[in-house]
Amino acid sequence: MRGVNRPLRWEIEDHMKLHGYNLNQVAELAGINAGNLSRALNGVARSITIGQLDALAKLFGQAPGWLYELYIEECISEEKWSRRRLIPYLVRCAELGRHDCIEPVISKLLDNPKNVSIIFAAAEKLFQMERLQEAEHFYQVVIDGTKDSFSEMLAMSHYRLFLIAQGTDAEKNWRAAIRFEPYRNRLPEHLQLAALLKLTKVCFALQKWDEVEKFADELAELSMALCRTRVKIESERHLVYYYGAGLLFKGATLEKRGLYDQSKKYVRGYANLEWPEPLDEEVKKEVEMFKIWGKANLYTLEVLAGNEGIIDEYADYLANLNWLADILAGLITILKSANTYAFSVDHVLSRFSETIHAFHSFNDDLILSDRHLRFRYHKAIYEFRHGRIQAGLDETLQCLALAHNMSRNEDYVRCTALFEQYKDYASEQQIESFLQYPIRAV
Structure with missing residues (x-):
């Protein structure tokens, strides 16, 4: 019977014998370098990756996650943690639901605050893979284990949790927005824009007009400030888009408050966007989109002010739109x-x-x-x-x-x-x- 403390290599050797494979056959069938496999089995080096262990499991007819409880020894050498092995290991454990392997590793990692970055890297990998439920747990561990309140990693974790929480549940969305808000300005600048826009949209849907106005102002100001620095920002959208969006939501907030004349000023602003730098053709299409929205929203303000005579003209305009x-x-x-x-x-x-x-x-x-x-x-x-x-x-x-x-x-x-x-x-x-x-x- 296998004990959990038996070395990984002994288990692999037992299954090689059971299936009648020699080392070269296993290496060829599993797609592993024979030299690396030999060194690993002889205890010379811990060189088996989690992907190779999965390949061995498949070769020996074992279920995914085979020997994961022993693999942790492949990640530790004289109390030193192998980052390049641990991150894929944690990610794979999360994919397979092997919490029995995850929790002991996280507990040991948290003994040293510097190791929180390993947990964060695993969370980011899961997030990019759209394994959001699994990533959520790791981000929360990072938040709980980070003492520096100005840590960029901490801000990123709060941002990711905010994104993961989004759905049609209004109460959940609002709690997530409140939790993330204090960290919005601690993100890297290229993410601050996307985060502010997301906060603005969430609060708009929740009819939190004070918050919408605050975030919309910040969005317009930050995008213009970044433009003036003339430093290239790798943002998700062009800076002019965020600037226009800031004006759009500002105008929409004033509309919701019944301040139609004040709203028109902002509507005209994004309907005729001016930008200090040349724009390429793709960005010009976005500027043109704001122009279309501006025209529609000027109609909106006229209709809301009680201009019945413009209703049919507005309906004609709506009928020509392709956006439901x-x-x-x-x-x-x-x-x-x-x-x-x-x-x-x-x-x-x-x-x-x-x-x-x-x-x-x-x-x-x-x-x-x-x-x-x-x-x-x-x-x-x-x-x-x-x-x-x-x-x-x-x-x-x-x-x-x-x-x-x-x-x-x-x-x-x-x-x-x-x-x-x-x-x-x-x-x-x-x-x-x-x-x-x-x-x-x-």
């Missing part, structure tokens, strides 16, 4: 204005009926799910105000389902109250659907 998300945003604007100023937009809703049906495809995207929820709520109000009670109740139930799935507590309570207001007119089926959802308090 932008059409959704435009229809929300039209419904809000119709509800505020009491005019009919039935012809617009009829025109976009097929498009509206497609909005259900947005349920896995944070911002688009938020828009879909708001569309259903405003459409419910619209239907009620035009005496179409059954249609209003159906829209309210759709809105309630979205709020429930997204953990949007305030929206959930608001939809519940709206349904209760018209409950006496509800069908048995509508009542049954409504009763599926638990009662919540704000």
Whole structure:
């Protein structure tokens, strides 16, 4: 019977004998250098990689993860840790769910704070492989084991956890944003831009307007400041994109607060982006995109201000767009204005009926799910105000389902109250659907 303290090489030698292989046969069949394998089996050097051990397991008919509990000895030499062996080992253990191997190694690594970088490297590798759940555990270990609060590695770990947490659960997104916010300025500059943009988008979806405005200002200021340094920054997008995005979200925040004239200043800013440096053709396309968004949002501000006469022109504009998300945003604007100023937009809703049906495809995207929820709520109000009670109740139930799935507590309570207001007119089926959802308090 194999004991966990037997050397790795003894186990390999036993299986060679069991299968009747000599060293050269094993080396050829497993794709391992015969000299390296010989030195490893003779105890001259610890030269078996985790990939080679996996190849041996396959050759001997063993399950993935074979002898992993013994492999740790390949990573240690006189209390010195082999970084180039440990990182692939931890990554592979995480892939296979070998927590029994991971935890003892992490415990030993944390005896020396310098070894936290090994854990971080393994986390980064898993993150790049999109093994996010596995990476999450390692990043948390780095955070718990890092004493220097200004460590770039610590900031990166918080950033990665923020990214991993993103989804359609509003409460989870908000907790992740709060946790990451203090570290946003400690990231490398090329990541600060992407992080600020992500924070801005998350807070926008959560309707945290103070935070949106703060991060949007920071985004515009940082992108312009980096441009002035004339130091090449390897950011995910061109600096002009982040600058435009900062202006866009700033203008959107002012719009949400009803400050339409102030918002127009920022909309015109990103609709006519000026940049101190020449732009290549690809970046010019992004600038042109901001111009399109600017035109759409100037329409939005006019409609929200109650300009009924521009509705059909705006609808024509929306109809020519290829982006379903932008059409959704435009229809929300039209419904809000119709509800505020009491005019009919039935012809617009009829025109976009097929498009509206497609909005259900947005349920896995944070911002688009938020828009879909708001569309259903405003459409419910619209239907009620035009005496179409059954249609209003159906829209309210759709809105309630979205709020429930997204953990949007305030929206959930608001939809519940709206349904209760018209409950006496509800069908048995509508009542049954409504009763599926638990009662919540704000």
